[in-house]
Amino acid sequence: MGNGVSSVAFNCEVDVPKSKEFTGTRSTDKRHSEIGMWEEFQHELKGSIDKKHSEIGVWEEFQHELKGSIDKKHSEIRMWEEFQHELKG
Numbered sequence: 001m002g003n004g005v006s007s008v009a010f011n012c013e014v015d016v017p018k019s020k021e022f023t024g025t026r027s028t029d030k031r032h033s034e035i036g037m038w039e040e041f042q043h044e045l046k047g048s049i050d051k052k053h054s055e056i057g058v059w060e061e062f063q064h065e066l067k068g069s070i071d072k073k074h075s076e077i078r079m080w081e082e083f084q085h086e087l088k089g
């Protein structure tokens with residue numbers, strides 16, 4: 001090569017690892033089983049959430065009834081205090 005130009009050879013080959021060949025059998029039964037387990041989990045989770053919502057509803061109903069009972073007792077106490085005040089007056 002003349003005129004100060006050197007010869008450079010480029011190597012464009014890239015060493016890419018090759019995937020291993022699949023040696024087993026793929027079972028759709030296993031996938032169906034996994035899907036079934038996932039659906040069962042979702043069903044159980046939904047049941048658990050529904051149960052919690054039900055328990056919360058019962059708790060809120062209890063609180064409402066308790067508040068009504070307390071309000072009624074306060075009303076009865078005020079009436080009794082007013083009655084006593086009238087008796088003294």
